[in-house]
Amino acid sequence: MCPSCNGDSSSATHVERSDMVGVENSRIGRPAHAANGINGHANGSANSVNGSSSRPVQRINPYAPRASDFLNNVSNFKIIESTLREGEQFANAFFDTKTKIAIAKALDAFGVEYIELTSPAASEQSRLDCEAICKLGLRSKILTHIRCHMDDARIAVETGVDGVDVVIGTSSFLREFSHGKDMTYITKTAIEVINFVKSKGIEVRFSTEDSFRSDLVDLLSIYQTVDKIGVNRVGIADTVGCANPRQVYELVRTLRGVVACDIEIHLHNDTGMAIANAYCALEAGATHIDTSVLGIGERVGITPLGGLVACLYAAAPEYVKAKYNLPMLREIENLVAEAVEVNVPFMNPITGYCAFTHKAGIHAKAILNNPSTYEILKPEDFGLTRYVAIGHRLTGWNAVKSRVEQLALTLTDDQIKDVTSKIKELADVRTQSLDDVDTILRVYHSGIQSGELAIGQKEAFDRLLREHRATSQSFERSEPIAAAA
Ligand SMILES: CC(=O)SCCNC(=O)CCNC(=O)[C@H](O)C(C)(C)COP(=O)(O)OP(=O)(O)OC[C@H]1O[C@@H](n2cnc3c(N)ncnc32)[C@H](O)[C@@H]1OP(=O)(O)O
Ligand SMILES: O=C(O)CCC(=O)C(=O)O
Numbered sequence: 382m383c384p385s386c387n388g389d390s391s392s393a394t395h396v397e398r399s400d401m402v403g404v405e406n407s408r409i410g411r412p413a414h415a416a417n418g419i420n421g422h423a424n425g426s427a428n429s430v431n432g433s434s435s436r437p438v439q440r441i442n443p444y445a446p447r448a449s450d451f452l453n454n455v456s457n458f459k460i461i462e463s464t465l466r467e468g469e470q471f472a473n474a475f476f477d478t479k480t481k482i483a484i485a486k487a488l489d490a491f492g493v494e495y496i497e498l499t500s501p502a503a504s505e506q507s508r509l510d511c512e513a514i515c516k517l518g519l520r521s522k523i524l525t526h527i528r529c530h531m532d533d534a535r536i537a538v539e540t541g542v543d544g545v546d547v548v549i550g551t552s553s554f555l556r557e558f559s560h561g562k563d564m565t566y567i568t569k570t571a572i573e574v575i576n577f578v579k580s581k582g583i584e585v586r587f588s589t590e591d592s593f594r595s596d597l598v599d600l601l602s603i604y605q606t607v608d609k610i611g612v613n614r615v616g617i618a619d620t621v622g623c624a625n626p627r628q629v630y631e632l633v634r635t636l637r638g639v640v641a642c643d644i645e646i647h648l649h650n651d652t653g654m655a656i657a658n659a660y661c662a663l664e665a666g667a668t669h670i671d672t673s674v675l676g677i678g679e680r681v682g683i684t685p686l687g688g689l690v691a692c693l694y695a696a697a698p699e700y701v702k703a704k705y706n707l708p709m710l711r712e713i714e715n716l717v718a719e720a721v722e723v724n725v726p727f728m729n730p731i732t733g734y735c736a737f738t739h740k741a742g743i744h745a746k747a748i749l750n751n752p753s754t755y756e757i758l759k760p761e762d763f764g765l766t767r768y769v770a771i772g773h774r775l776t777g778w779n780a781v782k783s784r785v786e787q788l789a790l791t792l793t794d795d796q797i798k799d800v801t802s803k804i805k806e807l808a809d810v811r812t813q814s815l816d817d818v819d820t821i822l823r824v825y826h827s828g829i830q831s832g833e834l835a836i837g838q839k840e841a842f843d844r845l846l847r848e849h850r851a852t853s854q855s856f857e858r859s860e861p862i863a864a865a866a
């Protein structure tokens with residue numbers, strides 16, 4: 382397994398670039414996990430591939446927030462990390478105290494502004510764990526999450542938290558089938574709970590559960606009421622994951638015009654919209670986004686921390702890099718994945734097995750010239766490495782040339798094109814590992830050097846490859862016998 386890509390990429394070559402924009406200093410390296418351990422870096426000028434010259438690359442980031450959009454918080458937001466609250470509601474989750482502390486410390490080291498913990502009213506151990514995490518002295522502020530009920534509030538304020546997140550359902554579904562309370566009762570209780578928490582000198586947030594299926598007038602009215610009594614934040618929750626980006630934008634934008642306090646948003650991912658919705662919420666003026674590591678939570682969970690970071694890094698890379706310890710992301714995801722016994726998904730933004738693997742020949746050529754051609758995220762900013770896979774039938778001679786240079790073999794472009802067709806022919810039967818590709822290149826090179834081979838001599842090459850394989854196989858077979866003797 383590759384330590385930096387979460388997986389095996391034995392038919393790939395690592396390509397590391399120290400400069401996204403320029404084409405000099407390209408470094409084509411061998412994967413640490415590749416079988417024959419060649420770590421040489423041929424400093425081929427990627428610019429010279431195919432004799433093409435690169436044009437100056439535009440440095441303006443088209444994804445950055447527009448200066449004219451004054452409500453946009455895409456480069457001014459805080460993360461409320463809820464792996465230890467929403468994440469505990471994931472079907473597989475059971476976090477013992479030690480694991481909770483490890484996750485809280487990792488999130489703190491990553492730099493999230495808030496860590497939200499399960500209600501201390503949930504169980505005695507939940508209360509003790511909440512107290513223990515509050516005593517760690519982390520830089521992240523510690524919040525706990527309670528029902529809009531004085532019994533829960535009284536327990537919460539005694540734990541040592543920096544703030545309490547209060548929630549109650551406002552949709553007709555929840556008013557009828559969950560708590561059974563009307564808006565008058567909800568408003569009265571919310572005022573009582575908020576005033577009580579505020580009297581303890583800690584932060585308080587009031588959130589409406591199932592906001593997108595609640596009546597807009599009810600929502601704006603209760604948010605306005607709690608804003609007037611000095612709540613720190615109001616929260617919108619897409620509890621069932623039904624909202625789309627336009628709806629999120631409109632609700633947040635409307636709310637921004639009604640309250641002066643901060644606006645948090647909590648977005649479930651049932652229809653796969655959670656990251657897009659979070660982005661739109663920030664565009665509309667939300668200030669705080671709820672996340673969990675790998676998105677774990679009820680059902681399919683909420684906005685994933687890593688995915689949100691990827692999305693916001695694309696928009697405001699310098700801001701995101703300055704705020705968070707990005708290379709820690711992989712470690713945190715692995716920690717949580719292990720704790721809840723799941724794998725990091727192969728298509729996970731940033732840390733997925735193939736997040737920085739390039740395959741098709743057209744992509745490979747351009748990536749070798751300038752990684753910005755096909756990458757919006759710089760793997761090195763996340764402590765990761767990119768790969769160019771070459772041992773497959775979609776490969777091209779430019780990618781093969783990079784490997785030839787890396788192995789310090791001397792072949793002309795025409796010879797490289799010739800050996801590329803050989804690789805493709807073999808890869809039509811099965812994908813070739815990097816070792817296989819290296820063997821093909823070395824056999825071809827030595828055939829050319831010895832004069833036994835010329836361009837286009839397919840049968841001669843096949844014979845040389847067969848002979849090489851026969852020799853190396855008999856050597857491999859005889860080795861254990863020699864060792865035993
Ligand atoms: C959408 C979300 O994810 S919100 C957060 C969910 N988090 C949790 O549920 C935390 C873990 N939960 C628990 O440990 C338990 O459910 C507890 C301790 C909170 C409550 O347990 P119980 O008293 O046994 O009640 P139970 O879970 O069966 O039902 C929930 C109760 O809270 C009430 N309730 C539900 N939501 C709210 C709310 N937001 N505010 C106030 N009361 C609420 C319900 O009416 C019900 O009351 P009832 O006892 O009068 O019927
Ligand atoms: O407190 C909140 O804002 C959100 C609660 C929750 O988990 C949800 O509504 O899905």
Ligand SMILES: [Zn+2]
Pocket residue numbers: 467620647649678679683
């Ligand atoms: Zn939720």
